[in-house]
Amino acid sequence: MTLEPSERVADVPPSGIRRFFELAEEMDDVISLGVGEPDFSAPWSAREAAITALERGQTSYTANRGKRKLREAIAADARRWNLEYDPDDEVLVTAGASEAIDLAFRALVDPGDTVAVAQPCYVSYTPGVTFSGGEVLDVPTRVEDEFILTPEALRAAGAESADLLVYCYPNNPTGATMDRSELAEVAAFCREHDVDVLSDEIYADLTYEGEHVSIAELDGMRERTIVFNGFSKAYAMTGLRLGYAMAPEEVIAAMNRVHQYTMLSAPTTAQHAGIEALRNCREDVEEMRSQYDRRRNFVLSRFEEMGIDCFEATGAFYVFPECPGDDAERFAEDLLEAESVAMVPGSAFGAGAEGHLRASYATGLEELREAMDRLERFVSST
């Protein structure tokens, strides 16, 4: 065969979500709780800034690391979480947080290195490690711990020998968040065993109980952590593809070396939107957050009334109920077939997620209500 894919790529299976997506796409009138992005549009003033930049003809590349004004705004914003990074050397603007995470794998992982991946998690970490030639070590978290990462879970998986640990809190798909003391235990483990941390904090602003804490803030962690964030979730800018990484100078330089030869720079129009978003859109973010919180309360209440077990997720825009049936994949398919409601089986998100379903509440209240009515009807009929 000509143009034969590399073994590295051929070995990575297609996303587990893919098949389910195809099923849902074939149907009409689907209410989807399977969407991993906001139902809001980006704040108007951010969109307007992007339009203005286009009108002014600002369509060239930017500096590889991103526009200085944007890096300054990012560094200033990070102080909300007690993080201090130098906008010149310690911030890298990327095409979405996904690019930043991929850059980190490519910049840090040598063939044979072990990367511990806390799961269930976003679908791209494991393939990203594989593409970089690293070995993935699954670290399942447990429903008993409300899906937070614990030293016990790390030890049980044998993560003492890992070179890197990657996780995401607030978490997709579970909606779990970690507080300061819980992170401190993970930090202690990482210091003791010399494990570096890739901390995906893309949902940081969507925290509903208490304040988001970054592990990079904790003692001795800044020098061994890369923090990832972006504009997709809190600012509802998924399609603009804008994210960033913050880390010590040497790491950012290494990531930038890959970035400059591949992406060159993040989309310029999006960077203009990003500057405005950070400067003037806090209220929009707060408004969206309060809408999500309302929906979260609603969905959790309805689950409880239906007798569906679900821990109280406190972040992102997901809840992660236990599947009322024996087989979550079967249940999700039957639910889609019978009631045209889409929820994603947990197994699509890796280890520890079996028997669960991810329900996204990034959907309007009216639709959520209809979805819950349909789910209730389905559950009571089976």
Add this chain to the structure above:
Amino acid sequence: MEHADELLELLCENARYSTADLARFTGLSEATIEETIAELEAEGIIQGYTAVVDWDAVSDDRVQAHVELNVTLDRETSYRDVAERVAGFREVQGLRLVSGDYDFALEVEGENMREVSRFISDKVAPIPEITQTVTHYIMETYKQGGHRFDDGDDDDRLSVTP
């Protein structure tokens, strides 16, 4: 009434939310919701409940106008006195005292333009304190009460994404 603000916000968004749903959204009990709303009504903070209607979608017959009113006052006559006389008419849907080039902003509704014009010329303009009226017919409504009209609201997101 510590939850008043949140409840008012929800009711302004959709006054038809059921008590049960309001309780689910806020985490309050249904009894607290009922109590708070009853108090808000009793205190006149909630003055009423109404629907946001796109009348253009129902019929072409109904006409709305925004009318500027200028008045002169004297020792015996206040803005409130004028307002009382104007607000009493069934045709008047809204009345506000505003700052700027004119005194009152009036919302009027009628079956057709002639009816609205006649109402202004026969009933409003002759009021002694009113010195000038300027009538603006509403040609198209894009947003009202926080609701966007003709907002396609198409969800073009993929139905399942990671």
